[in-house]
Amino acid sequence: xxxxxIIPCLDVRDGKLTKGxxxxxxxxxxxxxxxxxxxxxxxxxxxxFYDITASADGRDIMIDVVRRVAQTIFxxxxxxxxxxxxxxxxxxxxxxxxxxxxxxxxxxxxxxxTQGAQAFGSQCIVLGMDVKxxxxxxxxxxxxxxxxxxxxxxxxxxALWWAKEAENLGAGEICLNSIDADGTQNGYELNLTALISExxxxxxxxxxxxxxxxxLAEVLTEGKADAALIASxxxxxxYTIAGIKKYLNEHQIKTxxxx
Amino acid sequence: MARALQNIGETYMVTDDxxxxxxxxHVIFPGVGAAGEAMAYLRRKKLDSWLTDWIKTGKPLxxxxxxxQIIFDYSEENETKCIGxxxxxxKRFPDxxxxxxxxxxxxxxxxxxxxxxxxxxxxxxxxxxxxxxxxHSYYPAPADNSLVLGVTDYGITxxxxxxxxxxxxxxxxxxxxxxxxxxxxxxxCRWRGNA
Numbered sequence: 001x002x003x004x005x006i007i008p009c010l011d012v013r014d015g016k017l018t019k020g021x022x023x024x025x026x027x028x029x030x031x032x033x034x035x036x037x038x039x040x041x042x043x044x045x046x047x048x049f050y051d052i053t054a055s056a057d058g059r060d061i062m063i064d065v066v067r068r069v070a071q072t073i074f075x076x077x078x079x080x081x082x083x084x085x086x087x088x089x090x091x092x093x094x095x096x097x098x099x100x101x102x103x104x105x106x107x108x109x110x111x112x113x114t115q116g117a118q119a120f121g122s123q124c125i126v127l128g129m130d131v132k133x134x135x136x137x138x139x140x141x142x143x144x145x146x147x148x149x150x151x152x153x154x155x156x157x158x159a160l161w162w163a164k165e166a167e168n169l170g171a172g173e174i175c176l177n178s179i180d181a182d183g184t185q186n187g188y189e190l191n192l193t194a195l196i197s198e199x200x201x202x203x204x205x206x207x208x209x210x211x212x213x214x215x216l217a218e219v220l221t222e223g224k225a226d227a228a229l230i231a232s233x234x235x236x237x238x239y240t241i242a243g244i245k246k247y248l249n250e251h252q253i254k255t256x257x258x259x
Numbered sequence: 260m261a262r263a264l265q266n267i268g269e270t271y272m273v274t275d276d277x278x279x280x281x282x283x284x285h286v287i288f289p290g291v292g293a294a295g296e297a298m299a300y301l302r303r304k305k306l307d308s309w310l311t312d313w314i315k316t317g318k319p320l321x322x323x324x325x326x327x328q329i330i331f332d333y334s335e336e337n338e339t340k341c342i343g344x345x346x347x348x349x350k351r352f353p354d355x356x357x358x359x360x361x362x363x364x365x366x367x368x369x370x371x372x373x374x375x376x377x378x379x380x381x382x383x384x385x386x387x388x389x390x391x392x393x394x395h396s397y398y399p400a401p402a403d404n405s406l407v408l409g410v411t412d413y414g415i416t417x418x419x420x421x422x423x424x425x426x427x428x429x430x431x432x433x434x435x436x437x438x439x440x441x442x443x444x445x446x447x448c449r450w451r452g453n454a
Binding site: 001002003004005040045070071074075076096098121122123172173201202203226227256257258259 | 262263265266291292293358362364365366367368369370371372386388389390392393394412413434435436437438439440441
């Protein structure tokens with residue numbers, strides 16, 4: 001049976017991790033390639049890089065990071081942040097990333113999803129969605145609205161509608177981030193995750209709010225997620241990926257335990 | 260794939276030129292994309308007939324993902340006539356796959372296990388607990404069941420690895436399956452094709 005995936009997320013700016021991760025012996029490292037190696041060895045099923053670089057020079061540095069990561073780890077990884085057109089996608093995929101994720105650009109220019117799927121296959125195209133809970137309305141019937149620019153700009157688009165639309169346009173997977181839960185470490189937004197996951201036929205990665213293994217157990221059962229994104233809880237070595245997976249397997253949630 | 264071969268210290272060349280391919284000791288036939296387009300490309304490059312000749316030499320051939328799917332006679336994807344190295348076809352997962360009343364998503368994407376039916380040199384030193392990375396909406400269905408080397412469960416039990424003579428072909432991606440995947444590539448490169 002298919003295993004649930006545990007996916008650490010690394011934020012990168014100008015080729016360096018924005019928050020260092022604690023390495024063996026509590027040494028803080030800032031090199032994304034070394035961090036990827038560490039998580040690969042710890043049993044990560046996949047790795048997500050989120051590039052928050054603004055400058056063009058920084059982008060070239062990121063491509064070099066992607067290339068080095070691809071020589072170091074032999075599991076799938078995706079790169080998101082700042083993917084604005086087909087050429088950006090091509091550069092990242094040629095450098096060795098398995099998938100690219102599009103977020104704000106897909107909202108303002110949805111055809112990038114279709115173009116990407118046609119050029120590289122749907123399995124390469126991840127739709128990143130940032131979502132905020134709002135009052136239910138005629139315009140936002142699910143009560144969840146799409147936001148962009150790190151949660152600052154409300155788009156007047158219903159999250160459930162957008163998820164289905166993106167699937168139709170050719171997205172192969174959805175990375176669903178709850179802006180409300182993000183950074184709280186109080187658990188994922190279970191209602192939102194289940195709502196989206198039950199209404200699309202592509203895998204959904206839950207993101208935002210993970211603080212302890214119980215949260216992953218909830219989102220992978222009640223929340224119906226296919227995979228769970230984690231950050232701080234492993235970056236600060238509060239938990240290890242192996243420990244989280246062991247916990248999940250003890251709670252009848254199948255994960256990959258041998259690597 | 261190139262980076263994985265580099266990592267395990269093998270000499271490799273990525274090419275679609277049949278003149279260069281003639282000099283190889285081993286051939287890996289990977290692929291992502293759709294069957295229709297892939298077959299059109301192979302025919303244009305005369306690689307379909309080249310592969311038919313290669314398999315007769317007795318030298319090792321490894322199919323991966325789409326490369327495995329199009330070695331059969333036919334693929335349901337784009338209703339494509341394929342290379343025909345192996346009798347059988349490539350089928351689409353049914354739309355109504357369920358486990359415990361829960362609808363399964365297509366593509367089958369992520370890590371899953373493979374239950375081997377017999378030993379094979381390419382799968383030596385692979386733990387039965389190892390899992391492999393899959394991403395596909397179609398699966399191989401060989402006509403001759405004795406070719407099935409391993410099976411995987413995803414709502415249905417399908418053939419995830421097949422082997423006959425100097426051919427070994429798998430649905431998952433060894434180059435994305437961590438250490439066990441690299442071990443399979445290493446084993447393949449040492450194999451002489453005389454399983």
